[in-house]
Amino acid sequence: MTMTEVSSGEAPLGFHTFARMVHDTIGVCLPEGKRGMIEARLSARVRALGLRDSQDYFRLLFAEGGLRGEMAHIEETVTTNKTDFFREVDHFNYLKDVILGGGLWRNRAGTFKAWSAASSSGAESYSMAMLFAEHAIAYPDFSWGVLGTDISGRVLEHARRAIYSNNLLEPVPEPLRNRYLHQGQNEWSGKSRIVPALRSRVKFQKLNLMNHDYDVDFNLDIIFLRNVLIYFDPDDQMAVLRKVGRHLAPGGHLFVGHSESMVVRMPNFRQVAPAIYRKDI
Numbered sequence: 001m002t003m004t005e006v007s008s009g010e011a012p013l014g015f016h017t018f019a020r021m022v023h024d025t026i027g028v029c030l031p032e033g034k035r036g037m038i039e040a041r042l043s044a045r046v047r048a049l050g051l052r053d054s055q056d057y058f059r060l061l062f063a064e065g066g067l068r069g070e071m072a073h074i075e076e077t078v079t080t081n082k083t084d085f086f087r088e089v090d091h092f093n094y095l096k097d098v099i100l101g102g103g104l105w106r107n108r109a110g111t112f113k114a115w116s117a118a119s120s121s122g123a124e125s126y127s128m129a130m131l132f133a134e135h136a137i138a139y140p141d142f143s144w145g146v147l148g149t150d151i152s153g154r155v156l157e158h159a160r161r162a163i164y165s166n167n168l169l170e171p172v173p174e175p176l177r178n179r180y181l182h183q184g185q186n187e188w189s190g191k192s193r194i195v196p197a198l199r200s201r202v203k204f205q206k207l208n209l210m211n212h213d214y215d216v217d218f219n220l221d222i223i224f225l226r227n228v229l230i231y232f233d234p235d236d237q238m239a240v241l242r243k244v245g246r247h248l249a250p251g252g253h254l255f256v257g258h259s260e261s262m263v264v265r266m267p268n269f270r271q272v273a274p275a276i277y278r279k280d281i
């Protein structure tokens, strides 16, 4: 069947089938209340394929082979990518004052590694990176790296480009803005780019948290898994937390969103501050 030859007269495979498939593959829950939003987001794709409406689109998806080629579009459609620099600033203060300032980083022989496990367009990864780079000025033997991962290819592209509008960069403290951002000129005015010295230590790769396992280093020092569990159901929240937690070194720290902290119930993790957990040594 081609994209435009959608047969009619079949059993309707509508939003609920779509929502079940999204739940099983991406983890994101789409209750009936989100139907309008999702159908609105799909409308450009429906038009681009020459289809009449989302019903035709769902029928196309569930025809043999129909999902192939559409998953990337679906990942963009069902994810919410809102993020900010220094979002939930208590977490960055804890990282700066307790983990770096308090000397916990010295437990690590070798490179100090952090993972932003639902990085969106990179604000979280670069916020951490600025703190690590500052720390390295005072302690030149401090070596560090950050990995950002997300399911959305679009936000990962943005993260790698590392160009942000100045409005979004407002939460970045001024001394850090001066050191780690290049102001755009002419057609780039109103935007800034993260400096190369920071970009070279922050890598991004695509990763679906629903995968059985993750192609990410073990023995990490810091994991930020923030504002993504809220989209998953309780079983998937627990499963993702368990898988993510395996990648943390003993004594490493896990950060979840402030609204997600009640989800963390793992016996080998101790809460040390709101929505921050330390893995037992």
Ligand SMILES: C[S@@+](CC[C@H](N)C(=O)[O-])C[C@H]1O[C@@H](n2cnc3c(N)ncnc32)[C@H](O)[C@@H]1O
Pocket: 025, 026, 027, 028, 079, 080, 081, 082, 083, 084, 087, 117, 118, 119, 120, 121, 124, 149, 150, 151, 152, 155, 207, 208, 209, 210, 225, 226, 227, 228, 231, 257
């Ligand atoms: C609201 S943003 C949170 C960004 C950042 N952690 C923060 O707190 O500002 C949620 C991100 O989770 C990503 N996401 C959703 N489901 C995912 C999955 N199954 N695997 C990986 N990332 C996922 C989305 O693409 C989105 O960029």
